[in-house]
Amino acid sequence: MGNKHEARSGWQDSRLMTLSQLVTATDNEETGRSIGDPTVRFRVPIYQRLYVWKKEQIERLLNDILDAWKAGNADYYIGGTLVVERQSSDRQSQDLELIDGQQRLTTLLLTALYRLDAQKQPVESSSSYHDLLFHPGTASAGRDPRLHFEIRDKANIWLHTALRKGLKEARKLNLAEEQAHDNFGISPHNETISDDTPRDGGIVKLEYGIEIIEEWFTNNSTLISDQPQGQCDFDTYLLNHVRMLVTSVPGTMDLNHLFETINDRSVQLEHHEVLKARMLKWLKGDDNGEGKEGTYTACARIWEACSAMDDYWEDALAEAAGKNKVNVYEAIIEHKIWRSGALGGSVLSSVALSGKAAIDLCRPKDVAQNSDPAKDEVSLEKLVKDWGNASDLPSNTDKAGDGDHAEKQSSASLISFPMLLLHTLRIWLHRHGPKGADLERFDSFKLLETFDALLLSDNSMSHPLPDIRERVKSFIELLWEVRFLLDQYIIRWVELKEGGEWGHRILRLEQNKSTSLRRADAEQSGDKELSLLQSMLYHSQDIRQLLWLTPLLGYLHSRTFPTEERSGQTALVPSEQGTESDLTVFMRHLDNGLFSSPSLGSKNSETEAESLLQRSRAFLEKPWRSFKKPTIEPLHGGFHGTDDMPRTSHYWYYKADFVIWRRYQGGSQSNESLPQLQGQNDVTQGQLEDAWQHFRFTARASVEHIRPQTSQEEGQEKEGWGDALHSFGNLALVSRERNSEFSNKPYHEKRVKYLTRLRQKDLQSPKLALVYLYGGVPEPSGLGLKHGEWGAEHAKAHMEWIERSMEEYFSLAGYSGKKIADTEP
Secondary structure: OOOHHHHOOOEEEEEEHHHHHHHOOOOOOHHHHHHHOOEEEEEEEOOOOOOOOOOHHHHHHHHHHHHHHHOOOOOEEEEEEEEEEEEOOOOOOOOEEHHHHHHHHHHHHHHHHHHHHHOOOOOOOOOOOHHHEEEEEEEOEEEEOOOOOOOOOHHHHHHHHHHHHOOOHHHHHHHHHHHHHHHHOOOOOOOOOOOOOOOOOOOOHHHHHHHHHHHHHHHOOOHHHHOOOOOOOOOHHHHOOOOEEEEEEEOOOHHHHHHHHHHOOOOOOHHHHHHHHHHHHHHHHHHHOOOOOOHHHOOOHHHHHHHHOOHHHHHHHHHOOOOOHHHHHHHHHHOOOOOOOOOOOOOOEEEEOOOHHHHHHOOOOHHHHHHOOHHHOOOHHHHHHHOOOOOOOOOOOOOOOOOOOOOOOOEEEEHHHHHHHHHHHHHHHHOOOOOOOOOOOOOOOOOOOOOHHHHHOOOOOOOOOOOOHHHHHHHHHHHHHHHHHHHHHHEEEEEEEOOEEEEEEOEEEEEEOOOOOOEEEHHHOHHHHEEEEHHHHHOOOOOOOOOHHHHHHHHHHHHHOOOOOOOOOOOOOOOOOOOHHHHHHHHHHHHHHHHHHHOOOOOOOOOOOOOOHHHHHEEEEEEEOOOOOOOOOOHHHOOOOOOOOOOOOOOHHHHHHHHHHHHOOOOOOOOOOOOOOOOOOOOOHHHHHHHHHHOOOOOOOOOEEEEOOOOOOOOOOOOOHHHHHOOOHEEEEEEEHHHHHOOOOOHHHHHHHHHHHHOOOOOOOOHHHHHHHHHHOOOOOOOOOOOOOOOOHHHHHHHHHHHHHHHHHHHOOOOOOOOOOOOOO
């Protein structure tokens, strides 16, 4: 056995593995080596934090696994784990020192511990949970925990007790630990336990993790017992279908350098970094006479620039290319590698930097010095060895000069880089892949598997681009162009005020009259409707996918970077003050078709529900496609739903707010002035209009009854309300904080609080503004409703008014397709 571990000590590898495979000898088909090992131990070194995950992080991981299991997914991918191989002192075990991903793996092991204890199996059992948690040991030593914390003796004693005697006995140790830490003010349920706690004080955090896991299983017991048809049970799924990218490196590495790099740059070897190595290996010959000089190095720099999602593209490109931002601007303007913008800017021209032009900009100055294939070759092993070092792949050869005077805008992207890669892949498949090719599921944890199957597989007989090298080149060019469009026309998180207030904005890089470039707020060009539409969809849809981005980015790409077959298309009309841009019209059309229409009118729409993935693909193929007229039926679901209609989703609350806001503020069509306020509202017309101008969508997750279900006013009756109490007319979507503060307070008390916020330019919700300022209906209703009051008749009239407004909005030009181009891309 000792020879076996000696033979393995000099190699490094990376593989997607399950928990069971970690402790089972499994051959790697690519290397012929065994990755899993029945004798493995997981060691947490002293320089690592103990266990610090909190309730939110633990529950998010378990919820994601549960969702994947319930959806029938074959596997679920949870990210990467970096380990260093060590040989145990007795030379009988393989020790894996956890360098990165320790918190996630520890959570999974604690989950296995809880499930093992809940099943009340004997210590001698050979179940999968036992095999995962217990080291086989020797006949004399018995079975000890596989997980071991260096120096932290009390944590190890707690684990040993929990495994051999059960969690009930281990909790007694926790009580003793609490008493021992009284002087430090530590509570076992306090989520702000200090990381400065003495090293042996680790029991509290492990016990806290177990309590959260136990609570989660209790709350989800019904879902877990309801095993999906054709799916394994949840425990089997947890052990055999939750996969992580385990990267092992030899113990001979300079770990100080490795760990400092991880701490300094907060990077980990993620799937997209492995994909980078796999993709670029097809281009390594291009720096050695087999293609245009410097392509390999330039594409590596483009990838690096695209991955810097929290920087605007000009900052990321300057850093990756080893230039300052002024150099990038000069190259764009002086060398004419830009075209006049077709997608926005009132009197300014919009810049468009193509993928080919960006690659040329990133080519090394001296190809002879930068094209040594032995030096520049990219491999997974080299990527792991340098772990986050910029030299692991060809990068910037020159440091940015002192000419970069423009400060970076504090901002953050809506999506992660793996999400950008998947959106780009969908567009690439539409442009270059087999007919109808698309992702089976939009899952960033399946990034490697997805690219292997759809872009890197050797299916030359059936693929329009048989040469994989050409596929990679075309994909990286497209990746840059999509990243460029993301920064130009899609909202980002932007710091609005110094000190922490963030909101959604579109800041476009545009050329002014002096030929210099600047980032300008698109709303100054009358495009607030565009940014609010995008913000509405961001807050109301699954932020792990944002599938509406694929057809939107595809549409932008076909108009911004036309190919020969699309060169005759009519460009989008620039936005001007007081008018709608065609991009805004398309955005409205896309939203209505994806989320408000019952179907796209496909052949199977009557019998088979279309997934959002399928719908978004349909709009990618034909952006101005027709669809069935949107319906207001979902509004009738209300708070509880009915036998025929589910409860109204959050999307429709956001949609109602947008429609109301737009009616009195948005585009040029159907634009009205806010009705004059009547009576004593404690706010002026100017204050209301000012708050309306400043309206922004924010995260709201709680549905509030305007007339509460249980009122604090004694003697208040529910007579006359009936179904109106739980109808959409008596409901509003608010933040959890507001709902917990106001949920049971009477209408008049809520109104006072709302008006106070409104005077501070916080509109919160246009729907609520109508409720508290206009009695729900901002026009003569004929019912004699009094403003400043709220009864069942107000809620019903408010509901009817919203339905009419929705119908009018859906009747605007563009819901069924306003065709601008003569041909579709």
